[in-house]
Amino acid sequence: MDEAAFTESAERHRHELRVHCYRMLGSFTDAEDLVQETMLRAWRRRETYEGRSTFRAWLYRIATNACLDVLTGPAREREMSAAPAMIAEVSWLEPFPDRLLDLAADEPGAAAVARETIELAFLAAIQHLPARQRAAVIMLEVLGWPVGDAADVLNTNVAAVKGMLQRGRMTLRAYLPRERAEQGARASAGERAVLRRYVEANELSDLTRLKELLREDARQTMPPHGLVYEGREAILELWGPALAGESAWGEWRSLPLWANRQPAVANYVRRVGEQRFAPVNIDVLAVRDGRIAEITTFDPRLLKAFGLPAGL
Template sequence: MGEAAFVEAAERHRDELRVHCYRMLGSFSDAEDLVQETLLRAWRKRDGFEGRSTLRAWLYRIATNACLDFLASPARAREVAMAESPIAEITWLEPYPDRLLDAASEVVEKETIELAFLAAVQHLPPRQRAVLITRDVLGWPAAETAATLDMSVASVKSALQRARATMRAKLPERRAEWSRQAGEREQAVVRRYVEASQGADPASFTALLREDARQTMPPVNLVYEGRAAILAMWESALADTDTWGEWRSVATSANRQPAVANWARPPGQSAWTPVNIDVLRIEDGLIAEITTFAPERLAEFGL
């Protein structure tokens, strides 16, 4: 394969490789860096690609090991914070815009990209994480996973058992019951959430939240447990009109979940300032969980 043809062929896999790195790392910005590192490594090693596997599988092996090298670096050491929520414990967690997931739709199912899954995966040791993703998400045979990770097949099977046990402990109990598709009922909840935000309407918020709803704010290790705690926080913020002034909200989506991006225009200002992105988990027509992210990733959302 010529150099130009190699580059073109490898670039076709950029979107799905970024999703793979994101599952490994939990951070969109780190995934961007690591997919670029993967393509650079592939370019340097291109003469060693002998076609014994597909180019796609070869690139996935390089990406997996690039992520493991990243996670092994002392400069990149990460410690799970102690918090009441598995999501809040992962302070480096970032949202993944659905408009970019659509480019890799063949390798993205909702249950393998939603925030609860991503947070649970981050609790696994890196090698267990790689085994779980290659075996249960990518569907690789144990032998192929073993060759990629320089492990024995027996070690792969053992690591997978331990990883699955951790995932069962970390994932929400009712996760299997969550809707796989965003229906009209869910979209209606999002519309009402936008209206309540822009109208600074606590009563409307109250009607949208489950009594046991939770709000978390990575990377800040804050968890608001229950509707009353969330409303108390919101009412305090909404009452501070000298700081926030007007509020504007726009529906979007991240990690195959509904989301709302928010801006504020302080009194006397003409420009709208981005404030945050709220990613919502909706159960039975009510908001069960809100994960609030800083606005730095808004550009990737096209907003």
């Protein structure tokens, strides 16, 4: 296969490979890097492709092993050893734009990216699995591979992979929210209504409206900073100075978007005396029973990936 033919074949699967690497690593930025590494390794090893599996499966094998190399490296092991027990506090977690998830689903042979396998709760929970166990769960539960193929990738036997899967399922059950099974199946009109009201409340700096949107037991986290605000009142106390009163930051603009198949908002502020709105953060919302149960707040450095400007 010459370089042009190889590139054409490989590029057909770039977007879904990025999603696969993202599930393995939890970081959109790292996933971008690992897709490039996968393409480079595949090109260097192109003579080893013998056609016994599909070209797509061969690329997935290379991508999985590239991710395992990162996950078993000293840098990620240090991160894991320092990670708190709560799922939303995985320090390296980043959001994934829905517009890129849709591109992955459009690629040849790729399935639609199911919400329950890409939402932040699942991504955070799966980061607590050991690297090979994580790979086994993703290959078998998410990608639907035969257990023998997963064993081949992990260079072990079928019984060992089944054991990894069983232990992985037990760990995920311990970390995933109990309400997830109900909520994960739908991206409802109700969620869109909550998103619209959240945008309006932000732009009006209306703490009363924001309070009405939050569940009493709502929770806000801010990876990678490890900040956690438990309960509606704690969240409102955090927001109050930025939105209202003499210490208010200025005029707010909030752009609705979707990340990880969840409603989200990119927030900008124009401070007093300034001409432009500067980016502040990206909020990804978990909505349950018509109200916001969790807000995961990320810094704005991934705005470009969402197709949004660095200023308004």
